[in-house]
Amino acid sequence: MPFDSNLYEYFGNIHMHTTYSDGAGSFDDLIAGAARAGLDFVFVTDHNVLVREKEEGYRRGILTIVGQEVHDEERAVPGNHLLCLGVETDVSHLAKDPQTLIDAVNRQDALPVLAHPIEEYTELFPRHYPWHSWEVSGYHGIELWNYMSSFRGFATTVPRALLLGLLPYRFSRGPLPAMLEKWDELTRQRPVVALGGTDVHATTYRIGPVSLCFLPYDHCAKAVNTHILTETPLWGQPDTGDADFLHMNVRHDRDLLLNALRRGHCWVGYDLAGPTKGFLFWAEGAANSDSGLAALMGDTISLPAGQNLRLHIETPAAEEIRLLRNGRILSQGRATSLSYDVRDAGVYRVEVWKHRWGKLRGWIFSNPIYVRRV
Ligand SMILES: [Zn+2]
Ligand SMILES: [Zn+2]
Structure with missing residues (x-):
């Protein structure tokens, strides 16, 4: 295996709100939940505000990166929410024109990611915020699985909404099928990185006589995460209290994570159903191929004529592995690993589905390996 000795895995949440916008908790509340879930990093993405100076850095050992979620508050039809991961200056004044914003x-070398691009809605909760402006170009990725958003379609009646608040894990099945289909359509044109976020707000709702905190920080930090692979380790929080040293480490570590996200070296993991740590999807030259061929999820590989590629998948537990090419299942089986020889160009990605709480649930969604023939 060409990668295992050189890869470091970090996991965290890339879409979270605090009282700086419409979240119910402070940074400390958010970090407390992240610490209990064992997260390595969080991206805090409050609506149309960037509070970077005050809040970015290491908190309780967790790398806290401050970005923002930008949308046009005056848009006639709500939607077009853009996660701006890694921005250093506020871009919310550009919200009116999504292309200008992207x-x-x-230009800031940050990552524009379409937030909850496809959303279901019900009569009970008719407000929804999908992406409308699909004609734009240059966005880096999509939020394939927005945990909060994925529940919207279930809230058809008050009792169901109540049950949803009490037992969210019973309802969670995976990214919306329409979102997976849209992603497959997009990646046939160009690489589009998939990320998973929770969009935690921890809002308390009153339903009749009951008051209920819907998807609190503790729960969300354990639910849908993005797992990132890097080739060198994070430097972490220095032992000394030296401010320059700390600043240097934070700078290095945020760049390392952003670069891995940029390359798609990541997967979406539903860690609530079982830790997805240890998953791997990579490719190397098959027996008759040049041994120098190697690719990790997110990479594009050019395959010379006459050479084959072997895809490898490893999962942390024996579950239902599905290997897909251009959105169609190519091979599947319940196992902890799967290898597959490919000779055709295409977009190859992996889903792993897991039986939990009486149903088959989406567990792992890898970024694709893009195979081009030369
Ligand atoms: Zn949003
Ligand atoms: Zn949000």
Whole structure:
């Protein structure tokens, strides 16, 4: 295996809200939940505000990166929420024109990611915020699984909404099928990185006589995460209290994570159903191929004529592995590993489904390996 000795895995949440916008908790509340879940990093993405100076850095050993979620508050039809991961100056004044906004985020070397691009809604909760402006270009990725958003379609009646608040894990099945389909359509044109976020707000609702905190920080930090692979380790929080040293480490570590996200070296893991730590999807030259061929999820590999590629999948537990090419299942089986020889160009990605709480649930969604023939 060409990668195992050189890879480091970190996991965290990339879409979270605090009292700086419409979240119910402070940074300390958010970090307390993240610490209990054992997260390595969080991206805090409050609506149309960037509170970076005050809040970014290491908190309780967790790398806290402050980005923002930008949308046009005056848009006639709500939607077009853009996660701006890694921005250093506020871009919310550009919200009116999604293309201008995306270009501005890219100019900062940050990552524009479409938040909850496809959303279901019900009569009980008719407000929804999908992405409308699909004609834009240059966005880096999509939020394939937005945990909060994925529940919207279930809240058809008050009793169901109540049950949803009490037992969210009973309802959670995976990314919306329409979202997976849209992603497959997009990646046939160009690489689009998939991320998973919770969109935690920890809002308390009153339903009749009952008051209920829907998807609190503790719960969300354990639910849908993005797992990132890097080739060198994070430097972490220095032991000394030296401010320059700390600043240098934070700078290095945020860049390391952002670069891995940029390359798609990551997967979406539903850790509430069981830790997804240890998953791997990579490719190397098959027996008759040049041994120098190697690719990790997110990579594009050019395959010379006459050479084959072997895809490898390893999962942390024996569950239902599905290997897909251009959105269609190519091979599947219950196992902890699967290898597959490919000779055709295409977009190869992996889903792992796990039986939990009486149903088959989406557990792991890898970024694709893009195979081009040369
Ligand atoms: Zn949003
Ligand atoms: Zn949000």
